[in-house]
Amino acid sequence: MNYNLHTHTRWSDGSSEPERYVEEALKQGFSVLGFSDHSPVPFENSFALKEKNLPLYCRAIRELKKKYASPSSAEKTIEILLGIEIDFIPGLTVSFEELRKKHQFDYTIGSVHLVRDGRGEGLWFIDGPDISIYDDGILRIFGGDGRNAVTAYYRQVQEMILEHKPDIIGHLDKVKMYNRGRYFSESDAWYTKLVDETLDLAAASGTVIEVNTRGLYKKRSDTLFPGPEVLKKILKRNIPVTVSSDAHKPEELSFLFDEAKSTLRNLGFRSQRVLTAKGWQEVIL
Secondary structure, eight states, X not given: OOEESOBOOTTTTOSSOHHXXXXXXXXXXXXXXXXXXXXXXXXXXXXXXXXXXXHHHHHHHHHHHHHHHSOOTTSOOOXXXXXXXXXXXXXXXXXXXXXXXXXXXXXXXXXXXXXXXXXXXXXXXXXXXXXXXXXXXXXXXXXXXXXXXXXXXXXXXXXXXXXXXXXXXXXXXXXXXXXXXXXXXXXXXXXXXXXXXXXXXXXXXXXXXXEEOHHHHTTSOSSOBSOHHHHHHHHHTTOOEXXXXXXXXXXXTTTTHHHHHHHHHHHTOOEEEEEETTEEEEEEO
């Protein structure tokens, strides 16, 4: 089964209309395509849905869902799912369950891109194409202390899991993306302890962890999100995984999927979890 559940369109920070992604998915033989544009956040930005556009986004995806579930003779069938990637920021973003019920999403991806410091005085943006913003946040908000910055990131992920229980945890260790060995080591005892604590919560919550290929194909990371050492810990805890590309362009829908699946198989994974209209299913890698 070919599928992707992490897809961004022009409604947030993607490049194209949703139907362009469907057309590309059909070319690639997809069975399932889930849309997951960024949920609104309460400040000006260039990456998230506008609050006023959220109902329009939902309507657009539902129209595609209906169209491709019962296609004309000129079209093929593909299962379309309506999802949302919710950026969890303590004290600023709304309840996941409230958002899900209001808009009847098929699934939620919970992610942390903006890390709030303990004093609530700043937001550290760990994503985007500009490494200087990552560096500036560590210096300005955390005084250059990488351990404090990363601890704040994982505590925020942990709070998200405990309070909101997303269906999928997005790019779990993305905080490493622009580190490049400068502020912390992923082998440090304090770092691995934070990862272990986070994974224990994920295992208890029953959430699925995304294996995200975007860092690799954008050449911003040397490994998947999460990397091999974290994936070993995930396997040990029997936490389900799902491979996604975090596509922002139609052509990115299955970028490095073969490589990701090969990595998982080599680590000992035998299946991944796939969401369909009938619910979650285990699919052999």
